[in-house]
Amino acid sequence: MIYLTRKAEFSASHYYHNPEWSPEENQRVFGKCANLNGHGHNYTLEVTVAGEVDAVTGFVIDLKLLRDILNRRVLDDFDHRHLNKEVAEFRSEVPTTENLAVAVWKRLDSQLHPARLHRVRLYEQPDLFVDYYGE
Amino acid sequence: MKVYLTRRYLFVASHRLHSAALSDAANQETYGKCNNPHGHGHNYFLEVTVSGAIAPDTGMICDLGVLDATVKREVLDRFDHQNLNHLQEFGSTVPTTENLTICIQRILSRAALPAHLEGIRIEETGNNSFEYSDAMMQRR
Numbered sequence A: 001m002i003y004l005t006r007k008a009e010f011s012a013s014h015y016y017h018n019p020e021w022s023p024e025e026n027q028r029v030f031g032k033c034a035n036l037n038g039h040g041h042n043y044t045l046e047v048t049v050a051g052e053v054d055a056v057t058g059f060v061i062d063l064k065l066l067r068d069i070l071n072r073r074v075l076d077d078f079d080h081r082h083l084n085k086e087v088a089e090f091r092s093e094v095p096t097t098e099n100l101a102v103a104v105w106k107r108l109d110s111q112l113h114p115a116r117l118h119r120v121r122l123y124e125q126p127d128l129f130v131d132y133y134g135e
Numbered sequence B: 001m002k003v004y005l006t007r008r009y010l011f012v013a014s015h016r017l018h019s020a021a022l023s024d025a026a027n028q029e030t031y032g033k034c035n036n037p038h039g040h041g042h043n044y045f046l047e048v049t050v051s052g053a054i055a056p057d058t059g060m061i062c063d064l065g066v067l068d069a070t071v072k073r074e075v076l077d078r079f080d081h082q083n084l085n086h087l088q089e090f091g092s093t094v095p096t097t098e099n100l101t102i103c104i105q106r107i108l109s110r111a112a113l114p115a116h117l118e119g120i121r122i123e124e125t126g127n128n129s130f131e132y133s134d135a136m137m138q139r140r
Helices: A023-034 A063-078 A097-108 B024-035 B064-079 B097-110 B134-139
Strands: A002-014 A039-051 A116-125 A128-132 B003-015 B040-052 B116-123 B129-132
Touching: A002 A063, A039 A063, A039 A097, A063 A097, A097 A116, A097 A128, A097 B003, B003 B064, B040 B064, B040 B097, B064 B097, B097 B116, B097 B129
Parallel strands: none
Antiparallel strands: A002 A039, A039 A116, A116 A128, A128 B003, B003 B040, B040 B116, B116 B129
């Protein structure tokens, strides 16, 4: 089994807000992230796929194909966007790094034939990242 | 649904690698520059990985402020700007980063972290890093 990781960056804005809570509760739980004017990050996304090496091509997956899927399914929707206002998943979910990683997984899973998605790692900042294995 | 969150922290400390069980010559042979009697120091980057389910109301697996405060209180305040050889933790063990990793894993495994501790990773320099976690190693 070979694991292949492709890295990509996107920049986006967001804020954290639970509409069922009072402004005070949102402020208490989310702190600076509750500012409704939003703030932004340069996110670094690492997508790891697993698979066997194809005897003819020597590939686990065609890197160009992986890049195209990543662009079409994730980056085109996330890059230079306001996650709360422009990305479907976050009309109802808080766009935390945890939820973003799961959303990326759902967008990519089962799209990467003949490889399979192994891990989504998403850095919000260099000192904070989330891993999701689809478990 | 299980999500892993990793937070990266910095502390700086000095140490000297020297084993009382070895002769001076053997210490020099084993530890080389790290055996310098005056010690030396590193910027240690500590990565703490916790896991849990995402709470639907917050979108988070834990309160990051509580995680940071716990790691600061239990680890960073104890080791930052210290000489590791002078600490009680290294009274009888050599403060290699292997031993430091085991020491910090033990400290955090007993601490009241806001999510399940999966493991830790320490970068001693940009070229050396050490990890402690059976589960994490199995997954790689």
